[in-house]
Amino acid sequence: MATDKSLSILIVDDDSMIRSVIKIILKSDGYKNIEEASSAEAALEHCTRLKPGLVLLDINMPDKTGLEALEGILETSPTSMVLMVTGELTKGKLEEAKNKGATGFVVKPITPASLLRKIESSLQQRSPG
DSSP states (O other): OOOOTTOOEEEEOSOHHHHHHHHHHHHHTTOOOEEEESSHHHHHHHHHHHOOSEEEEESOOSSSOHHHHHHHHHHHOTTOEEEEEESOOOHHHHHHHHHHTOOEEEESSOOHHHHHHHHHHHHHHHSOO
8 A cells, every 4th residue: 555645744853964864754755744743742733723634743852752752742643653763762752752753663773664664554454455
């Protein structure tokens, strides 16, 4: 099944370089509807307004952790899928994120193949069928 490239995607990371790299990877694969947020608060505002299909949410951010923001994002935009992005995947964080509604994880350093594979598999799991 082909992935819907018109899917709206929100990239949330306090590191502008990480956001840029992810955006380049997504655009090179044909995704066009990509927004960025540099904080958990900005992510909540974007989700309230845009209701993105997919949120790529960094766990470690200065204002709130991604785990703290996750619940608010899903309350604001319950149809969004959220993939947590982290360089430190621990069993505790994995369980907490899953319990709060995260669809899955992308582990840094991000490679184009791993990011696109994770998005594709998450979208296929979500598809009715």
